[in-house]
Amino acid sequence: MNFAAPLLLSLKLSSVTTLFLLVLGVPFAYWLVFSRFRFKFLVESIVALPLVLPPTVLGFYLLMAIGANSFFGRWYESLFNKPLAFSFEGLVLGSFLYSLPFAVQPIQMAFNSIDKKLLEASWSLGRSNIYTFFRVILPLSRHGIITGCVLSFAHTLGEFGVILMIGGNIPGITRVASVAIYDEVQSLNYGSANMYAAILLLFSFVILAAVYFVNRRFTRTI
């Protein structure tokens, strides 16, 4: 059980994060593609930041933002009676930001690649934006949505720097699989470090293989 705990925690963190990213990422990507907001490029840059930002930078600012001395951290603590930093909820917030581009960008690309004539046809037949979204846009971009979910799941699973910064290494609360590797190596338990590493490696490979397989099948059917 002790060995499995960090792996289960990683899976839990990845699932919750992916769920949030799916629920908020799809409307957000829709807004990014279809809005005429002038400064959209700035929003797009902010979304893409975690791709180039070192995880320690993101982790450091997050810690400053949600730590016990911050305004937000104190507000959260007075509301829920427990700190946000060094908690599972804090990790979800960190992972959400860290994996945001991995979810939003594939969905955005899928929305962009839809033939505009199909949308115009739907609108000219008197269908509403919402109807068009659910019956035309979503079905046509399901491969992008699946890719976004799978990538953000896998990306969150391997996250290390942000977690160590805002979560530390607390067993059962913030010691996810990647942190467990770091900890086992320092205990000179290279065997168990290797087990965790091998499991993560295998998992990442299987996930990527599945994505490429699904995408290939999708492009073929078109």
Add this chain to the structure above:
Amino acid sequence: MKKITGFCLIIILILIFGFSAFVRASENILIASASNLRFAMHDICHDFQEENPSIQTKVSYGSSGNFFAQIKQGAPFDIFFSADATYPELLEKEGLAVKEMREVYAVGNIVLWFPKESKVAPDTGMHAVTSSEVMKLAIANPRHAPYGLAAEESLRYYGLWEEVKRKLIYGENISQTAQYIHTGAADAGIIALSLANSSKMLHEGKYWMIPDESHSDIEQVYVVLKRGKGKKSVRKFLDFIHGKNGSNILSRYGFVFPGTGENR
């Protein structure tokens, strides 16, 4: 197809949440422990849990300075076993620790450690670090790891600091430093005696005890934090550490006890 995928996803989610709810034990103690205690603390928790099966101890290991920073940011620990006296004192001053729940639990030692294949004779003393055999010397980061600070003081005491400075590699904490020499990434290192005495390292190398007069005393102090205030399980754990069983484990790893200057 779509329905099956959704169904599988829901089943997986239920399994994960079900499992993690099941894992949660009744009484938890969250411990922040200086890395030099790693192997001793592991034994202590093991024996403690045998005596008190209803209490679960969860230990996080790291450098004392990092824990100090984490606790200030709201990290939810019950007890902090520091490798020095300063950080616990500061925590008490800042109102993050319980008053009068701060105590010296052990005095630590540092050793100069070489892997057993090394050609350096360990009894040549501190000057062995200048040998050409030693290309990289590992110490813990003196800025936040008390054992790293002791290592620096000692190297300065022997007038070797400037000379070996370019050979130094810094571990984030003392057990990462031990990992560097254990894996051969460094040719020698200054680590805690308690790590050199662990079963993982004892037969992997040889060491020279660094004399006490070369550095200030490494008085290790624990402090009960606000979260652990009034908890019965915390009291029990501290009693265990001070008791016969706990002290036996500590002295087995080479800790001496406050005031006596020798193993109790």
